Amino acid sequence: MTSARPAPVVPTATYRLQLQPAFPFAAAAAVVPYLASLGVSHLHLSPVLEAVPGSPHGYDVVDHARVREELGGEEGLRALARTAREHGLGLVVDIVPNHMAAVPRHNRALWEVLREGPASAYARWFDIDWEAQGGQVLLPVLGGPLGEVSEDLRVDGDVLRYHDHVLPLREGTGDLPLPRLLDAQWYRPVWWRLARTELNYRRFFSISELIGVRVEDPEVFEATHAKILQLLHEGVVDGLRVDHPDGLADPGAYLERLHEASGGRWTVVEKILADGERLPDAWPVAGTTGYDALRHVDGLFLDPEGAGRLRELYGRFAAPQADRGGDWAATARRAAYGVLSHELATELDRLTRAAVRVCAASPDPALRDRAPWALRTALEELLVRMEVYRPYTADDAAAVVTAEAAGEARQAFAVPQEAGAVDVVRALVLGRDPGPAAVEFRTRFAQTASALRAKAVEDTAFYRYVPLLSANEVGGDPGRPGVSPDAFHAYCARVQRDWPVSGTVVSTHDTKRSADVRAALAVLSECPGRWAEVLAQVSRAGEAVPDGQTAWAAWQTVFGLGPAAPERVREALLKHVREAGLFTSWTEQEPPYEEAVAAFLAAGPCGTPGERVAALRDALEPHVRANVLGTALVHLTMPGVPDVYQGTEGEYRALVDPDNRRPVRFPPVDPGAKGEVTAAALRLRRRRPDVFGAAAAYEPLAAEGPAAGHCLAFARSGEVVTAVTRLSLRLAEAGGWRETLLALPPGRWADVLDGEREFTGHVRVAELFGRLPVALLERVGPVR
Structure with missing residues (x-):
């Protein structure tokens, strides 16, 4: 008779750490005491299996059977797990089933396929179309056409070398002249540009350096998941984040197999849901990683009417360039x-x-x-x-x-x-x-x-259509970025009913801008006229503008980011124009245009004219603060399991990767009010898991009075109340809260953020938000 499996451990909150050689397992272990005091229940680790040497992210796995040596190896991971356990924390790890790094000298399985061809025991691992390209795997590694670079190809024993590339030679072919030698291999090295039209293996998006893995094959699944499953069953790891399931042949079947093999561990999937799309009910997972939650939280703090006005202003500013104006769908x-x-x-x-x-x-x-x-x-x-x-x-x-x-x-x-x-x-x-x-x-x-x-x-349209950069986020809909309180409450009710322990996020390693940058940008939807005035002033400063779209995006970038080193802005905008692909791109770079962008940034947004944008940001700082704190508190108390990205418990302003993967300081130098709100919410979740968990309840609370629409509030299980200010600039312009009231559920309510205050009954919202533009209340004493 077999014993029953233990119930899977469900985190109350996770904290994402970006592991890399400069921040290995030992560094993560060193910050465990701080993270435990913060209030999370689990560390959420980026991929831990062997990756390309020096990889800053770990998504380029080369060996599923080994824990990455550069991070400290398996013993380092187990030591981190022991340290975490000693402080009451568990581990959730990111796994990458869809692809591996196409770097043969590090990827033994791929090396064997290239050496032995379809007869290799590893041939079933990779999604290769052997019927194409004459039965050879096309490898786009050459810097130019073969005739131009053939002198750089050389045989060295049983391998073929081309600069840093090392490729295996088919047995008995090493003595052949180069043309015949190349024809005799199971692969064909070619100019990298041929990948666009000639590649015959599935890859991750359009990245030829990442080759698709056939985890739909049971043997491949077993081989690529054995180590992770061992770590799960031995209690080193508690849960999983599955990267990019959409690339798999059959995501549902894969997740069924993973669920069975893992013993039903808490698992979330990086599934990007479009507006109105539902996660397949049959998937045996806890839910998504949370980009659907991000869209709904962001939308709360954005004024749809002002966003429409920004679209009009943007259309005039960016015209007559192509792909401009108000039509996102086009x-x-x-x-x-x-x-x-x-x-x-x-x-x-x-x-x-x-x-x-x-x-x-x-x-x-x-x-x-x-x-x-x-x-x-x-x-x-x-x-x-x-x-x-x-x-x-x-x-x-x-x-x-x-x-x-x-x-x-x-x-x-x-x-x-x-x-x-x-x-x-x-x-x-x-x-x-x-x-x-x-x-x-x-x-x-x-x-x-x-x-x-x-x-x-x-990776393209988000960089071409930029009326409001905060709306251009993974899972977002820039054409309809606003979310009403009613729509938000309906979303939360669905999550609590259908996926109560799904993941939620507002900042990740993949977000284009951190939540705090987006919170600042959202304020522009409340004052499009003031933004247009400032832009008109700085645009008359005489700098050479490369094009209107890029200029608009650059000015918004420095507004959202605030004071920062110019090179951070320059790197982000260079990526912006290459991703947009209108005047330059990653593969067809136009140095004169890119130099013009750099010169514009130095003279304009990062120069003296940028001070006017900074002055506007300073003037709007109270409203930026309201958005930052509101976003944080809603995220941490809404249905689902919140994931806190490294460093975001305090003020965290970051742009697209690699900017958002920079090392952070633990603890933050000055976490400020955001740190106070974050720690209070996380500790409350850990202390009262029943209030927020699978069996919890979600109840919208409606304010009453002249500014009712500016107060977003809800109760969790009748025991905790969250209230935040939305569209605070519009609120101030309309005369403030005045006699707006919020009816609390029956009982006495203590202010978690200010232990000296208690509330009952109908509370004046102006009093509730006396010190901060947000409030977190906990019921004290029985209901009478």
């Missing part, structure tokens, strides 16, 4: 077309070949006689119209690839008969044919769709 779609024709062209080709194979083998005459170009066009037109990352089952495919989208897609064809390819492709996506070719097509379609959404929206 910008995203244009970006998607560009990504499919450039970064993901090889993925679209492979998907087209899969469609051709299904049609050619189908017994249904309606699917026959479709030209590959027509199928490719139909795929392109349907993919760019998807508003979520991917379908998961045949049941939800119809809601993802809609009849309306198909109707629009047909308009891309000049000949009506050719437009029938759209119906063919949609039928294949919605189909339930269990045949291998049909399953492969549906799988490739879903994987390509998720890569497209990420590259087109997160």
